[in-house]
Amino acid sequence: xxxxxxxxxxxxxxxxxxxxxxxLFHAIVFxxxxxxxxxxxxxxxxxxxxxxxxxxxxxxxxxKYSIHDLSRFTGEGTGNLACFNMPLELGIAIAxxxxxxxxxxxxxxxxxxxxxxxxxxFVLDLAGFDPSMHDLTVPSVIGAVGSIxxxxxxxxxxxxxxxxxxxxxxxxxxxxxGMRP
Numbered sequence: 583x584x585x586x587x588x589x590x591x592x593x594x595x596x597x598x599x600x601x602x603x604x605x606l607f608h609a610i611v612f613x614x615x616x617x618x619x620x621x622x623x624x625x626x627x628x629x630x631x632x633x634x635x636x637x638x639x640x641x642x643x644x645x646k647y648s649i650h651d652l653s654r655f656t657g658e659g660t661g662n663l664a665c666f667n668m669p670l671e672l673g674i675a676i677a678x679x680x681x682x683x684x685x686x687x688x689x690x691x692x693x694x695x696x697x698x699x700x701x702x703x704f705v706l707d708l709a710g711f712d713p714s715m716h717d718l719t720v721p722s723v724i725g726a727v728g729s730i731x732x733x734x735x736x737x738x739x740x741x742x743x744x745x746x747x748x749x750x751x752x753x754x755x756x757x758x759x760g761m762r763p
């Protein structure tokens with residue numbers, strides 16, 4: 583594994599990794615990069631001997647920021663079971679925030695959810711918190727993640743706007759060429 587990216591620019595991305603969410607995952611990654619950050623996830627350490635939860639916790643701890651998409655909240659399969667990995671990882675990020683208060687290595691987390699308030703039915707303790715909303719489309723995810731990143735981006739404002747436009751253009755070129763990001 584290569585050198586660890588700088589803590590100040592690292593953003594942990596917590597979202598579904600299945601093929602049905604791939605376009606939205608790539609939109610999050612494009613936008614994070616466009617704003618001068620380094621996207622991180624548990625996927626970068628797949629295949630290592632540590633348990634998945636240890637790899638997730640370690641990677642999260644190496645990041646100043648994290649973005650948690652809670653789009654998947656319904657059950658699947660014959661047992662109608664929902665996967666709660668995303669809320670679990672959000673809980674780890676929230677714990678990091680409080681553990682690090684006053685240490686000089688804060689952790690800031692943000693949540694993405696589909697429009698509407700369905701998330702409040704399964705993550706009740708987020709009531710009163712205003713997550714960034716999207717409508718499960720690439721442009722809306724880019725807009726939601728962009729609004730999160732612009733508040734703390736290391737890239738100057740005019741460069742951020744250029745980067746975001748370039749991100750959208752790159753995304754469209756990939757999609758229209760038939761290539762998968």
